[in-house]
Amino acid sequence: MLFRQLEYFVAVAREKHFARAAEACYVSQPALSIAIAKLERELNVTLINRGHTFEGLTPEGERLVVWAKRILAEHDAFKAEVAVMQSGITGTLRLGTGPTVSTTTGLPVAAFCAMHPLARVKVSSRLSSAELVRQLRDFELDAAIAHFGPDDREGLELLPLYEEQYVLLVSGEHLVPAKPTITWAEAAQLPLALLTPDMRFRQFIDDAFESCGAVGTPQVETDSVASLCAHVATGAWASVVPHTWLNAMPMAGGTRAVRLVEPDGRAQISVAIQAATPGSVAARAFLNVVAGLSLDEVFLPERPDLTPVYAGAQEPYDRQDEAPYDRQPVGVRGAG
Numbered sequence: 001m002l003f004r005q006l007e008y009f010v011a012v013a014r015e016k017h018f019a020r021a022a023e024a025c026y027v028s029q030p031a032l033s034i035a036i037a038k039l040e041r042e043l044n045v046t047l048i049n050r051g052h053t054f055e056g057l058t059p060e061g062e063r064l065v066v067w068a069k070r071i072l073a074e075h076d077a078f079k080a081e082v083a084v085m086q087s088g089i090t091g092t093l094r095l096g097t098g099p100t101v102s103t104t105t106g107l108p109v110a111a112f113c114a115m116h117p118l119a120r121v122k123v124s125s126r127l128s129s130a131e132l133v134r135q136l137r138d139f140e141l142d143a144a145i146a147h148f149g150p151d152d153r154e155g156l157e158l159l160p161l162y163e164e165q166y167v168l169l170v171s172g173e174h175l176v177p178a179k180p181t182i183t184w185a186e187a188a189q190l191p192l193a194l195l196t197p198d199m200r201f202r203q204f205i206d207d208a209f210e211s212c213g214a215v216g217t218p219q220v221e222t223d224s225v226a227s228l229c230a231h232v233a234t235g236a237w238a239s240v241v242p243h244t245w246l247n248a249m250p251m252a253g254g255t256r257a258v259r260l261v262e263p264d265g266r267a268q269i270s271v272a273i274q275a276a277t278p279g280s281v282a283a284r285a286f287l288n289v290v291a292g293l294s295l296d297e298v299f300l301p302e303r304p305d306l307t308p309v310y311a312g313a314q315e316p317y318d319r320q321d322e323a324p325y326d327r328q329p330v331g332v333r334g335a336g
Contacts, residue, residue, distance in 0.1 A: 003075055005039040006068040008032045009047065013065045016054050070276070073139035077280050089116040093282040096124045096132045096144040099225045100201040100241070101269060103248035105145055107298065108161070108271070112289045119282060126223060129200040136272060142283035143273045147200045157275040159287055162295035164267045165243040166208070167257040171235045176258060183262040188214035193237035196223045201267075205240045208265045216240075229255075244299050 011021035012032070022029040040047050047061035048054065057065065093112065097105050102125035109121050127135070127144075133152045135141040148158055168187050170176045175190055188209050194216070195202045209216040220231055231237045233255055246257055271290050273283040 002035075003072065005035045006072055008035045009039060009061075010065060010068050010072065012036065012048065012054065013057060013061070016056075018054060069139050073274075073276075073280070089119040089282055089285055091282050092120040092122055093280075093286055094122050094124070094140070094142045095286070096127050096135060096141040096146075098129060098132065098146050098199060098201065099126055099195060099223060100199070100245075101145050101147075102126075102225065103242075104162070104244045104269070104295070104299075106248065107295060108145070108286070108290045108293060111293060112286050115289050116282075116285060119285075128198045130198075133272075136274060139274065142280040143271060143286050145269065145271050147204070147267050148270050148272055149200075152272075155275055156272045157287070158270045158272050159291060161269045161271050161290060161293070162244070162299060164269050166205070166240055166260045166265050167243050167246070168238055168260055169229075169232050169241045169245075169255065169257050170238045171233050171256075172254040174235055175238050178256075180259065181261045182258045184208050184212045184216075184260055184265075185214045185262070187238065187240065187260060188216045190238045191236060192216055192218040193220035193222065193228055193231040193239045194218040195228065196221050199223070201242070204265065204267050208260070208263060211263055247299055 008021065008025055008027070011024050012018060015021040015024060018033060019029050022032040025032060036048065043060075043064075045060040046058050047064060049056050049058055095105065095109070102123070105123060105125070109123070113119060113121065124141070129146050129148070129152065132141065132144040132146050133148070133156070136144055137155055145161060147164075148156070168176065168182055168190075170190075176182060194205060197203070197206075205216065220237060222228055222231070228239055228241070232239050235254075240260065241257070243257070243259075271287060273279065273287055
């Protein structure tokens with residue numbers, strides 16, 4: 001059995017099409033078919049149901065694809081570890097995030113690249129939480145930054161990164177007069193633009209509305225962070241976003257953020273990698289770097305006695321319960 005045969009077989013299982021699989025593997029279709037047929041003879045099983053087209057995997061094929069992904073991942077990890085011993089981490093870290101969390105990945109990625117300057121990072125930033133977990137378990141991602149629920153933890157190693165809070169993003173004072181806070185019940189009455197329901201962050205928003213007996217019915221739903229901000233900037237809609245956006249994204253025009261209260265919702269953002277050992281060398285190195293960061297401090301004001309409630313103000317507030325969000329550029333504290 002050759003690694004090449006397993007690679008071809010995994011490609012067919014993924015693409016569900018022989019020609020597309022051959023193209024993905026940069027070989028001719030006959031060469032791919034011959035290699036898989038040889039694999040079946042060596043194992044003495046039929047792996048693929050064949051007709052005029054691909055008709056799915058046999059039960060034996062379904063089991064082999066799980067083992068094949070694991071074997072190939074371990075093979076890649078071994079090659080990466082040998083490379084690290086020779087010249088440091090030089091491979092590519094495949095990092096996944098959801099749309100809302102994507103605005104904060106720059107800080108841990110910057111710390112990782114500073115520690116491992118020869119490494120590269122590929123970020124996929126429009127994945128749902130379910131898809132992030134699937135790709136981690138299928139060795140398609142090395143690491144992911146997201147909200148992970150209790151059902152997501154099997155087979156993964158998690159490290160808490162920071163705690164996410166929620167703010168109402170509005171533009172001008174047409175929808176919401178200038179004030180430091182707004183309740184979730186009040187926010188539910190506004191014309192809203194929100195992320196799509198498949199996003200974990202949207203599920204937190206719906207739960208917060210429900211907990212106070214309200215229902216937030218968005219007029220606009222989008223899977224794009226940029227689109228969400230563009231809709232809010234028109235002044236016609238408000239949106240619920242993480243407080244971390246205020247550090248990473250410029251506030252256009254009169255766009256401001258108002259802290260949401262009653263309830264004071266929060267969610268834990270964590271980094272996850274495969275729990276299998278030895279696993280991806282790049283993933284383990286990324287986790288080690290992230291463990292040295294203090295992102296909760298980065299995303300909150302310097303003075304711990306001030307609660308961040310407002311952004312976009314021209315002058316700071318004097319009252320402690322109306323302190324503005326710290327909008328100054330931030331760096332990575334505690335890196336390395």
